[in-house]
Amino acid sequence: MTADSLCLDEALAWLALLRAPGLGASAIRALVARHGSARSVVAQARREPSIPSAARDAVCSPDREAEVADRRWLDQPGHHLIPFACDDYPALLRDIPSAPAALFVAGDPTHLWSAQIAIVGSRNATASGLANARAFARAFAQSGNVVTSGLAEGIDGAAHAAALDAGGTTIAVLGTGTDVIYPRQHADLAARIRISGALVSEFPPGTIGKPEHFPRRNRIIAGLSLGTLVIEAGLKSGSLITARLAAEQGREVFALPGSIHSPLARGCHKLIRDGAMLIETADEVLGQLRGIGERLADHLRGRLGDRAAGSGQPGPARETAKRDPEYVLLLDALDRTPASLDELAQRSRLPVASLSSMLLVLELDGVVSAASGGRYVLA
């Protein structure tokens, strides 16, 4: 199943589950896996003992007003609901223990499958911190990586804006519905991101930001990304949560050092003492992620292999390509001129959902490079 093939009834059933009070992501994932679809869960909710009673009542008597709003959100162009069960659900995020049950995406959901580097940091950043955020975001974008962050003031906003200014792609993960932009002064930035990247949230449309949403949002930033770079963070900064989650998820954590007299260097220094890599240049991050990318590619290849028609055996991408007719089709479709996912789908006659995962494997293996605008070329 891909996000595009999700019918309206199934999408609305997912939304009913996602909006049900007290029904967590892991419970929803387990229910849908057991019943085969969200519609089946909703249909059998009355007889499903694992659903708490308040959630059962909500699922069986949905809020019609919310349903109207959800239909309106789903109807808008560029809006996508990507449930965990869907092939378009990003592979790296799927790997984390607390993966969201579904993602709401406003923008191009294929970017979720590109190699992402998270840049996070203080809302009250210094001028020097903001300049560093811009410089690293620009370098990551120019090397074909997507810059992922949290749309917050300070470091987050600077990183998003610089990635866009460099002609790159950026993903903002929100602690609100994708239609509720917080902070308000980032409305224009969010509009640009929706066009050239994606706004992503696990919260249904209309959800306003609550303090507890933002630490939860951070696990998605870390989970989508190959690594997380922290630029300026106080000792109580939420960025330290993102970094801790990234480390727990087996992703690399990078931190910029600073003056011992700067309170906003303290968090970064703590991370470095705890094992984060001390970073001076963007190239150091990119160099380190190449190695991680290879390990993740092996892992993904194994998982995709289990799911796909190809051999389930992990192995270098070129080897996979020789054996797997789908990879042969994709490599034939690629050339030295950047091509979009849609162009590659036309040329190879492969579904976009398969393409995006195959391209990530090839990209992590260094066979394919991501170019600006979500396009791909042979490396």
Next chain:
Amino acid sequence: MTADSLCLDEALAWLALLRAPGLGASAIRALVARHGSARSVVAQARREPSIPSAARDAVCSPDREAEVADRRWLDQPGHHLIPFACDDYPALLRDIPSAPAALFVAGDPTHLWSAQIAIVGSRNATASGLANARAFARAFAQSGNVVTSGLAEGIDGAAHAAALDAGGTTIAVLGTGTDVIYPRQHADLAARIRISGALVSEFPPGTIGKPEHFPRRNRIIAGLSLGTLVIEAGLKSGSLITARLAAEQGREVFALPGSIHSPLARGCHKLIRDGAMLIETADEVLGQLRGIGERLADHLRGRLGDRAAGSGQPGPARETAKRDPEYVLLLDALDRTPASLDELAQRSRLPVASLSSMLLVLELDGVVSAASGGRYVLA
């Protein structure tokens, strides 16, 4: 044998060996150990096949002019020659693989037995680096530690001066003879150090500074100290040599982080990546060194036990004190009012050389604290 009991003939014999071309520290140490004294080595130099011929000629036909200069240096008050074979030779320095064959000291040699922390860094330090050097040196001195450095411009000079200004003690290790002050603008600073601390060198009087002397000097700075703190260093800074030697000698290396845009933070960042402890405050260094001090105390206690009349068994200082009559005498002599080494020698009737090593063990065990002016109190 202590430095004070070294007779002039033996001192001059040591000087003849130290001045002999091509005779390294380890060769001299081995020769003196085999022959029992420097005088015996000189007397039998003609028949000693392990001495290279140029060195043999120099030892057998000493430079009379140099000998006059050496006698003049030895005659001056506060000047001490401390050969490796002497009990006054500092225990921590004795432990390093390339320990100097002898030390020339201008000042109070008992400071060499105090707990020392090295502060080193760039000659071209920034204003902020100099302020950091001063602040850390002040804190170390005020907590009863001796600040050891290399008398160079920049960080070294700032650390020495701040330790003295705080009423503390500082040791300058030179790449020249103790009578040849380099850089010249530190002549006044060197004069203050000689009064309130010690100038130390492995190079005989009159030796002028050569480029190769300074990296050699760095091993003594690191070897005398429990740990080495690097404050601002470029990637080619000699401070990185000091830090590497400290690490190789099993001592702790500390480094201050800085802006990623500061070339003088690069060396510190390299050290942190290589395992040095990232430091924000002086208390972090002091806390870390307490643990190291305890380990070194165990080690020293074992070594001193082998040499001294007491049981050779390592064990906590209070246990040692119960068993060892010399430690009982010393603990009886100590009280809550700081007392100098001479006062403690008078009260306990123990020789100063034994006292200094016993006090270091007690200090590293936390039984005794070093007070300003080389005095000691019960902790």
